[in-house]
Amino acid sequence: MKLAQLELRRIHLELVTPFRTSFGEQTAREILLIGATTDDGIVGWGECVAMSEPLYSPEFVSGVETVISEFLTPRLTQHGEFSAADVAHILKPIKGHQMAKAALEMAALDAELRSQEINLHTRFGGSRASVPSGVSVGIFASIDALLTAVQGYVDDGYARIKLKVEPGWDIEPVRLVRDLIGPDMGLQVDANTAYTRQDIDHLRQLDEYDLLLIEQPLDTDDLLGHRDLAQAIETPVCLDESIESFTQAEDAIAIGAAEIINIKPGRVGGYLEAVRIHDLCAAHGIPVWCGGMLETGIGRAANCALAALDGFVLPGDISASRRFYSRDIVQNPIEVVGGEVAVPSAPGLGYDLDVDFLESITTSVHHLSL
């Protein structure tokens, strides 16, 4: 494949309701999209999962735009022809910046698959036509507001609930949500690094509520802390922020710091690395599930294809488009039916852009020639 042009397009989408995590509250999502046009005029899109501020991880939208235009794109230009599977290798000399690299690879993958007229699900070889859908529920100002929101998601048919937690908002919300949803529905928590090694005894209280997992309780770089916690509590410890590559996944599994892994393609440098981590985890008997970064229909479509692989044994954060957005930038937004989301099957990543709406929420566009 030979790329002729890249387009860096920033969009602004309001959230239907504020989303609060242990690191802050979001009321809107600013997203960098990358359009890649081939020599033959075929266009593929990548969605960068970086947030506006470096609160979830070190990357952020403006930084991503800079690193793509100043450092990553010139490497692709120098290379000339390449396939999507070469992108990670070509960009490897640039350290870090996983989300920026992932977005470029994703755009190349979409363009390549569209030119071959095959879809991502087929390329990955997943056997499922639909995947179970989990919903991520933020921190609320009151327990009543939380329970009302959770009841709404139960009514929407979600297959499992994930509660965001932080010190002061953990045991009690979990107890009451467990009471509300009953013993059979999947329930898990995500702390986004809000606890320390001193909180092990506190977190052990969660064992009573039969959680599927506790996600990223400790600092991103605290693998030994996660290992100690995993040994001290019954609730399985799942890593999110800590895993940015295949090697880090290998290390975390080897020392017992990751009993489960949340795979986010953006966080690990791309969908192809995500598949490799899935294979690694399957070989070690480590369950995985697909994380979410409040993606639009572009990113969610690709996440469905990934989550259709056999090792994704837990429901992913692949909620319906309307959970975060009143209107999506695709014409076939993700919908939850009977707790499941259908894996798109159209060529490329499988979405169909809503060009008019996309234009209306665009805040800037920059073109780069290759």
Ligand code: SMG
């Ligand atoms: O995309 O449904 C979604 C959101 C899932 O909670 C979610 N993501 O740490 O797993 C996580 C968070 C990261 C984004 S929080 C602003």
Ligand code: MG
């Ligand atoms: Mg998480």
